[in-house]
Amino acid sequence: MSFATTDLCDDNPTLLEDGRLAVLPPVFRQFGKHVRFFGRVTTLKVHEDNALVRAVLETPGEGNVLVIDGGGSLRRALVGGQLGLLAQDNGWAGIVVDGCVRDTDEINACEIGVRALGAHPQKSGKKGTGERNLRVHITGVAVNPGDWIYADADGIVVAQQKLA
Structure with missing residues (x-):
């Protein structure tokens, strides 16, 4: 499917007005080979x-698309090269991280799209704490x-329904 986030916004003013379509703030950096990606959301906090x-x-x-609410933490990376490869090999379209990634050269070699607030060399904890499949911010x-x-070079939009 070919799309542009600008067109999705232009073509759906009512959805933007009533909140069924929203644009994430332009604070995310692009990683992975796919600048443009889209998919149904799975959430983690x-x-x-x-x-x-x-x-x-x-x-x-x-x-x-896996959407990770990492609370905007800039203190550790939540996704690294191994997880990027895992996402690619298991058919994920992309990952959006409200937090950091690491191993950016490895992620950039993966056939997925990744957006994150930045890169950080320190790995995360491995206790297994968190929640899945819930509303996140x-x-x-x-x-x-x-x-x-829906993500491309112009930004990331979140829609409550699949957009044509």
Whole structure:
């Protein structure tokens, strides 16, 4: 599917007005080979611990996008090269991290799209704490499991329904 986030916004003013379509603030850096990606949302809420991230990325992605509410932490990375490869190999379309990534050269070699606030060399904890499949807030924007993420060079939009 070919799309542009600018066109999605222009073509859906009513959805933007009533909140069924929202734009994430332009604070994310682009990683991975795919600048443009979209898919149905799977959510995680974790804090400086990526054991659940690995557990989810080990499952079939079926073209979905994993949205990780990392609380905006800039103190540790939640996704690294191994998880990028896992996401690619298991059919995930992309990952949006409200937090950091690491091993950026490895992630940039993966056939997925990744957005994160930045890169950080320190790995995360592995306690397995966190929650999955719940409403999260990414840079202040509500994202629900089953929503749709569309990302390209102009930004990231979240829609409550699949957009043509």
